[in-house]
Amino acid sequence: MYTVSSRSTDWIEIFRTDKGVVYQCDATQRLILAFWDTYTALSARDFAQFRRMVETIDVRQMALSTDLAHDVEILTPPRSERCYVLTLCEVIHLRELLSGAQTMLELNSLLRECGCRLP
Amino acid sequence: MKDLVRLRTPIKESVELALNQQIQMEMVSSSKYLAMAGWCDRNGFDYSAGFFYKQSEEERGHAMKLFHYLCDQGATAISPEVPAVAQEFDTLRSVFEGALEQEIAVTDSINRIISVCRRENDFATEELMKWYVKEQMEEEYIARRCLDLFDQIPADQIFELDKQLSKVTYDGNVFE
Numbered sequence: 175m176y177t178v179s180s181r182s183t184d185w186i187e188i189f190r191t192d193k194g195v196v197y198q199c200d201a202t203q204r205l206i207l208a209f210w211d212t213y214t215a216l217s218a219r220d221f222a223q224f225r226r227m228v229e230t231i232d233v234r235q236m237a238l239s240t241d242l243a244h245d246v247e248i249l250t251p252p253r254s255e256r257c258y259v260l261t262l263c264e265v266i267h268l269r270e271l272l273s274g275a276q277t278m279l280e281l282n283s284l285l286r287e288c289g290c291r292l293p
Numbered sequence: 294m295k296d297l298v299r300l301r302t303p304i305k306e307s308v309e310l311a312l313n314q315q316i317q318m319e320m321v322s323s324s325k326y327l328a329m330a331g332w333c334d335r336n337g338f339d340y341s342a343g344f345f346y347k348q349s350e351e352e353r354g355h356a357m358k359l360f361h362y363l364c365d366q367g368a369t370a371i372s373p374e375v376p377a378v379a380q381e382f383d384t385l386r387s388v389f390e391g392a393l394e395q396e397i398a399v400t401d402s403i404n405r406i407i408s409v410c411r412r413e414n415d416f417a418t419e420e421l422m423k424w425y426v427k428e429q430m431e432e433e434y435i436a437r438r439c440l441d442l443f444d445q446i447p448a449d450q451i452f453e454l455d456k457q458l459s460k461v462t463y464d465g466n467v468f469e
Contacts, residue, residue: 186294198294198295198297200294200295203295203297203300205297217301218297218298218300218301219301219302219367219369222298222306222369223369279297279298280298282294282296282298283296283298283299286296286299291294
């Protein structure tokens with residue numbers, strides 16, 4: 175994991191919601207997740223893995239269970255020292271952000287396959 | 294803007310998911326065959342036990358082939374969870390009936406993966422899956438032929454039946 179403290183001008187914005195942004199850095203070949211006023215740089219593989227971790231959280235159980243243990247979900251992105259302690263709402267926000275970014279990455283792949291290239 | 298996803302791997306996510314599900318299915322098959330081998334062993338069907346021990350190893354080999362393929366292609370291979378499988382069976386025949394059902398389920402699954410590959414234009418994975426198509430043709434033939442033997446060999450010759458079941462092979466693969 176790259177330690178990132180602030181936004182670089184080289185980053186390309188992939189997807190944005192009210193709660194966060196995902197950038198791509200071509201120089202380091204990393205995707206940068208800006209969430210909770212923090213930046214976490216992940217490889218494409220780790221980003222996909224983290225997205226799967228967020229997608230597989232049992233939000234139904236979080237919503238219905240009265241057990242304190244189900245109030246939050248603790249996630250550590252692969253090969254990262256960052257730790258997210260997420261409430262149900264934050265899990266939903268993070269899912270929206272990551273799946274939106276994934277769609278944009280797939281769109282970029284599709285464009286490349288069609289012979290188009292984004293600047 | 295670089296295509297970071299493609300730089301990482303040529304395998305699309307839908308194909309990766311399908312292959313990981315297949316890895317799990319093969320490992321479940323391996324576990325089922327091992328349970329069948331154990332049942333045969335403790336009920337005195339030594340030849341059939343040997344047959345299923347071998348089948349169990351083969352299924353694990355099938356899973357590992359996919360596992361290595363995903364790793365080599367830069368995708369993520371997931372070591373699967375294997376749920377509990379049945380350890381007891383009513384008869385030797387029901388063991389072989391279970392084996393045929395399992396092979397049919399695997400064949401259906403392989404066919405589904407190929408349709409995913411075609412949708413995603415993943416010709417490399419489709420090429421790999423062709424090996425599995427041939428393999429399944431063989432596996433289904435053997436399982437079906439074993440069940441035929443139950444009708445051909447009288448029930449009171451159970452030792453002979455056990456012996457013959459372990460000898461069933463398929464050497465007429467039309468693809469080879």
